[in-house]
Amino acid sequence: MQTAARLRFSAEHYLAWEATQAEKHEFVAGEVFAMLGARQDHVIVSGNIFAALKQRLRGTPCRAYVADMKLKVEAADAFFYPDVMVSCHPEDRKSEQFISNPTLIVEVLSDSTANYDRGGKFVAYRKLDSLKEYLVVDIEARRVECFRRTADNDWLLHDYVGEADCDLSSLNIRLPMADIFEDIEAV
Structure with missing residues (x-):
C-alpha cells in the first residue's frame, strides 16, 4: 500500500x-x-474465487463482491478494498458505497502487500463481528490459509495445499484448489 x-x-x-x-x-x-495495480496472476485468482463463490451462493441470501466494493470497518476507522468478500447481511444489500458485515474476506497476496494482509489488515478485519473466515491466498506456494473464528472468538488456521478442497464452513461450501488456481502456470 x-x-x-x-x-x-x-x-x-x-x-x-x-x-x-x-x-x-x-x-x-x-x-x-x-x-x-495487480499482476495478472493476482487478477486471475481473485476472479476464479469470485466466480466460484458466486456460482455456489446462488439461491442464498449471500452475495460475493469483487475488489471494487469497499469494506467499512468502523471499529478501525477504516475502509478497505478486499480482493473478494461475501456478505449474507440484509443491510449490506441496501448499501451503495460499501458493505459492513462480511462473513468471508479473501486477500490474494502480492509481494508488496503480504505482510500488511497478514498483519495490520487482519487486525482490523478481526474487529468485524460478522466475519467468520479470512482467506489468505499465496499464489507462489499454491496455498490457501483459512483463518476461522471459533466460538471463543479465537482464530484457528486451516492450511490448504495440494489437491484438498478449501472448506468454507461459514458458507457451507467447498472450493477445489484446482478451481482457485485455474489458469495459473506452474512455477
Whole structure:
C-alpha cells in the first residue's frame, strides 16, 4: 500500500473524495493510501474465487463482491478494498458505497502487500463481528490459509495445499484448489 501524498480525511470526507477519483484508495484512521495495480496472476485468482463463490451462493441470501466494493470497518476507522468478500447481511444489500458485515474476506497476496494482509489488515478485519473466515491466498506456494473464528472468538488456521478442497464452513461450501488456481502456470 502506498500513501497518496499523505492526505488526511474524516471518513465522510474520504467517501466524498474517493467517489471523484480515477484510482482506488484505502482509508485508515484519517490517512489515505493509493491502491497499486495487480499482476495478472493476482487478477486471475481473485476472479476464479469470485466466480466460484458466486456460482455456489446462488439461491442464498449471500452475495460475493469483487475488489471494487469497499469494506467499512468502523471499529478501525477504516475502509478497505478486499480482493473478494461475501456478505449474507440484509443491510449490506441496501448499501451503495460499501458493505459492513462480511462473513468471508479473501486477500490474494502480492509481494508488496503480504505482510500488511497478514498483519495490520487482519487486525482490523478481526474487529468485524460478522466475519467468520479470512482467506489468505499465496499464489507462489499454491496455498490457501483459512483463518476461522471459533466460538471463543479465537482464530484457528486451516492450511490448504495440494489437491484438498478449501472448506468454507461459514458458507457451507467447498472450493477445489484446482478451481482457485485455474489458469495459473506452474512455477
